[in-house]
Amino acid sequence: EDKVVQSPLSLVVHEGDTVTLNCSYEVTNFRSLLWYKQEKKAPTFLFMLTSSGIEKKSGRLSSILDKKELFSILNITATQTGDSAVYLCAVPSSGGGADGLTFGKGTHLIIQP
Amino acid sequence: GAVVSQHPSWVICKSGTSVKIECRSLDFQATTMFWYRQFPKQSLMLMATSNEGSKATYEQGVEKDKFLINHASLTLSTLTVTSAHPEDSSFYICSARSEGGKLFFGSGTQLSVL
Numbered sequence: 001e002d003k004v005v006q007s008p009l010s011l012v013v014h015e016g017d018t019v020t021l022n023c024s025y026e027v028t029n030f031r032s033l034l035w036y037k038q039e040k041k042a043p044t045f046l047f048m049l050t051s052s053g054i055e056k057k058s059g060r061l062s063s064i065l066d067k068k069e070l071f072s073i074l075n076i077t078a079t080q081t082g083d084s085a086v087y088l089c090a091v092p093s094s095g096g097g098a099d100g101l102t103f104g105k106g107t108h109l110i111i112q113p
Numbered sequence: 114g115a116v117v118s119q120h121p122s123w124v125i126c127k128s129g130t131s132v133k134i135e136c137r138s139l140d141f142q143a144t145t146m147f148w149y150r151q152f153p154k155q156s157l158m159l160m161a162t163s164n165e166g167s168k169a170t171y172e173q174g175v176e177k178d179k180f181l182i183n184h185a186s187l188t189l190s191t192l193t194v195t196s197a198h199p200e201d202s203s204f205y206i207c208s209a210r211s212e213g214g215k216l217f218f219g220s221g222t223q224l225s226v227l
Contacts, residue, residue, distance in 0.1 A: 041122075041221040042206065043157070088156070100147040100159040100208075101216070 002027045006089050006104035014112050017079050021107045023089030024071040033072050035063055036088040038106065043088055046074070076109075084111045116140055117209045119219030126197055127227055134192045134222045136207035142187035143209035147216075148180075151204040160205075163190040197226040 003026040013019055025033060032050045036043035047056045049065035049072055056063050060079075065072045076083055086108050090101040116139040126132050136146055144165045149157040161182050162170040169182035181193040190209075194201055206221040 041204070042117075042119075042218040044218075045216070090157075093159070100149070100162055101157075102159070103149075103156040105154075105156040 002091060002093055002102040004089055004091055004102055004104035006087075006107050008107060009105060010108040010110070012110045012112060013079060015079060015081060017111075018075065018077045019079060019109060021074040021076075021087050021089075021109070022071060023073070023104055025089070025091050026070065027091050027093075027102075030067065031092050033065055034090045034092075034101065035072070035074050036090065038086040038088055039084075046087075079111045081111045081113055084109060117143075117207065117217045117219040119207055119222055121222055122220060123223040123225075125225045125227065128198050129196055131193055131195045132197055132224060134194075134205055134207075134224075136190045136192070136209065136219050138188045138209040138211075138217070141209075141211045143190075143211065144187060145210045146184060146190040147208045147210075148182065148190075148192050149206045149208070151206065151221075157206065160192075165190075194224065197224070199226045202226045 005024045007022045032048050034048050035046040047063045052065055052067040060077045063074045086106040088106045089104045093102055118137045118139055120135045124132055146163040148160045150160050151157045159172050160175045163182045163184040165184045165187050171177045179195055184190040202225050204221050204223050207219040208216045
């Protein structure tokens with residue numbers, strides 16, 4: 001059974017701080033790892049990682065994958081109150097075909113002014 | 114960008130009634146859509162995979178007779194919660210896979226069963 005574990009489950013920091021969110025996974029047939037930001041309802045896509053060691057970057061957000069140690073991190077630098085959200089990590093299910101995603105429980109990030 | 118519309122955004126119903134939730138891909142065709150359920154402070158849990166023109170594939174522990182899925186066209190999948198009970202109260206969200214393989218999520222439906 002595929003498994004995704006995120007830590008911490010919640011995090012409160014001040015504006016301007018840098019945060020690192022963690023995601024470890026166990027999948028039978030790894031294809032990719034995805035990060036989403038869930039603010040109110042619908043998760044919005046952040047990154048898809050398939051290769052180890054290659055950092056993906058989008059503004060103040062960056063992410064990297066370690067396929068040997070089976071984890072990924074999501075970094076947010078110079079945090080802003082608008083970064084407050086639940087950050088979800090997910091992997092496509094190991095079954096073949098168009099299977100859905102297995103999500104972690106998410107990290108609830110709160111940025112205080 | 115691609116948009117997935119989900120309706121209604123929230124619904125309150127009496128115990129024993131049925132509720133239908135629609136998921137539409139507005140600007141792309143989605144042969145595959147997914148339905149998830151999210152309880153408070155829990156992760157999104159995949160309920161079923163909806164395939165256009167064929168039967169849905171349900172995850173273990175999800176009752177197919179209770180959660181009816183219909184994917185009659187390339188842009189519409191519906192989830193019907195039959196004989197809803199308070200324990201079915203949850204946030205239901207769909208996602209659709211575009212031709213390019215990307216996943217887009219609907220805005221979700223908050224179901225409250227009294």
